[in-house]
Amino acid sequence: MGLVEQIIARAKANKQRIVLPEADEERTLVAADQVLEQGIADLILIGNPAKVQALVEKNGLKNIGKATFIDPENYEKSEEMAQLLQKLREKKGMTIEQARELVKNPLYLGCMIIKTEGADGQISGALSTTGDTLRPALQIIKTAPGITCVSGAMLMITETPQYGENGVMVFADVAVTPMPDANQLGQIAVCTAQTARSVAGFAEPRVAMCSFSTKGSAKHEVVDKVVEATKVAKELDPTLKIDGELQADAALVPAVGEKKAPGSDIAGHANVLVFPNLEVGNIGYKLVQRLGNAVALGPILQGIARPVNDLSRGCSVEDIVNLVAITACQAMDAKK
Structure with missing residues (x-):
């Protein structure tokens, strides 16, 4: 099915x-x-x-x-x-x-x-x-309790079963908030994990907070935002399995994740990708959809009560x- x-x-x-x-x-x-x-x-x-x-x-x-x-x-x-x-x-x-x-x-x-x-x-x-x-x-x-921004998640049904949950990934934000601050980005991570559970049926969402840096490999204020957002998400939901900042290959490929982020439970095993802003998220899902022949289901609005x-x-x-x-x-x- x-x-x-x-x-x-x-x-x-x-x-x-x-x-x-x-x-x-x-x-x-x-x-x-x-x-x-x-x-x-x-x-x-x-x-x-x-x-x-x-x-x-x-x-x-x-x-x-x-x-x-x-x-x-x-x-x-x-x-x-x-x-x-x-x-x-x-x-x-x-x-x-x-x-x-x-x-x-x-x-x-x-x-x-x-x-x-x-x-x-x-x-x-x-x-x-x-x-x-x-x-x-x-x-x-x-908005839902503890949430101040609305975001949009996309279910990506890919032809690469080695990634995500048998090829299914959840991407966010792809639709609503153009430039979230660290607090908003942390909220988006928590909401996207909820969408992964309730809609995609993931028993265990594993959230990668994506950036162009992995664990301090690059220094920039936008990387700092992702690191801070990861902390915010953990405070909002201490049970959430999340790590960041991670580059996309470190988030998805076990060998790369082990090399770039040794000891991370998420690196190489992510099934949820949270992007640093709407521009990246929207471009990213459309590239996967068109070049990877994936089915994109959504966007699914999240954060509303x-x-x-x-x-x-x-x-x-x-x-x-x-x-x-x-x-x-x-x-x-x-x-x-």
Whole structure:
């Protein structure tokens, strides 16, 4: 069974309630029908009823009636949600009139449903920008305890079984925070290890904090940041198996790791790579994907108290189905 199949199987075994706030978008609705047919998750669909019905008929969708539907313009809990949203944002100057308008926005409404424990996670982005997806999540759900920044992890399914977990690696940050400081980078390491457990199914994440230096082989302030970030991660999670700074070959290749970082439990055996900034992470995963013919699954947003994930606007139906399963796995972990 491949990694995607394993993720879907875990989602089926413990069904979570996932909000799709772009239900009147065709790919999203077709994906929702497949999710419901396969029993991957329970769905809350937010959208215009007339548009949804037209798409159901156009695509011959047979399972969509199993979902809970919400019309954001005529939701019986709108006033209750608006009152709570205004209270949550009153220190930022939000008025009740502004809150009433915002809860008509499906992305805000979905996050309010999660906040009031009516759902476990949300996915958007087929129509919306990353900023539009993240804004309500950060305003309403906020970041997880001890975490102040959001990051994006990528599952890399490679054709090199000698590395990672039978060829599977987790890379971060590849999507969100351009230039993390040492504290943020340490947080990203902890969050990525959690993603490796909850989504990739790693029994033991082994985190390498990557740099162009291994154990002091080069001196530079950016190397110092990685060293400090490693300390931060250990303080946040004393049980975490992590080491740094390590060059990529020292992190992955046992013979190189033994030579460059003797005595390290991580060198040569890493299955999670944390990069010093977004530029490196984004370039790195795309090089592995294109030159190494790897499958890149994600990005998976991490650091939010309850999972909210972002699709590419060029996503496929399959992408949406897979991300529902991923979000469900994150939601299980968030409840622990």
